[in-house]
Amino acid sequence: MKPTAPVPLEIHFRHLAYSEALETHIRHQADKLGKFHPSIHNCHVTIEQLHRHHTQGNHFHVRMAVKVPGHELIADRQPDQNHAYTDVYVAIRDAFDAMRRQLEDLVRHQQGHVKQHEERPHGHITEIAPDKTFGRIESVDGRWLYFHRNSLVGEDLDKLQIGTPVYYVEDIGDEGPQASSVHPIGKHHILV
Structure with a gap:
């Protein structure tokens, strides 16, 4: 397997002191993304430290935007009531994992490797949370399914x-x- 070129990367720290260790970690993770899509034009990562109550510790928000030909993919990892990102490395890992899944889905679609089933699960959005972090889908058979904004492929x-x-x-x-x-x-929108 031939080595991939480094992914063009921009890193921004908000309300957080610059960290060479974090930058090195993010660069390493970004370069791994090149294995999942052959033409990444740009990867933009923003790490923000959110100020919370002293008893809860620091929380981190990680947002990634990756541009590939014809698409911009977004992975947005924010602390919420169920999962507070108090470890910046966990928030970064989860954001890169979400981006990797989106890139894999996009490549499968572009290469025509998505299995076509006669009855693919489908429905329509019936609820979007006021803070735009999650929503609900009603399936064609009337069931309701939760989805997180990070589950969206190719759209925000x-x-x-x-x-x-x-x-x-x-x-x-x-x-x-x-x-x-x-x-x-x-x-x-992308159809697969």
Whole structure:
């Protein structure tokens, strides 16, 4: 396997002192992304330290934007009530894992390796949280599935609305059925 070129990378630290160790770690993770897509034009990573109560410790928000030909993919890891990112390395790991999955899905789609099933799971968005971090999908058989904004492939939850039709992969989460790899359906959205 031939080595991949370094991924063009921009790193921004907000409310957090510059850290050479963090930068080295992020560069290493970004270069690994090159194995999952052959043409990454740019990877932009922002790490923000959020100020919380002293008893809860520091929380971190990691946002990634990766540009490839014809697409911009977003992975956004924010602390929430269920999972507070108090370890910056965990937040970075999760953001890169989410981006890797999106790149793999995109490459499979572009190469035509997505299995075509007669009945792919689909439905429409019935709820979007006011803070735009999650939503719910109603399947064609009337079931409701939770999805997180990081499950969206090729689109940002801010740009979608209630009623948007979607394809998805169904998984079982901590609290029951949930949707992952959510693909909005429409003329401006990726179809797989």
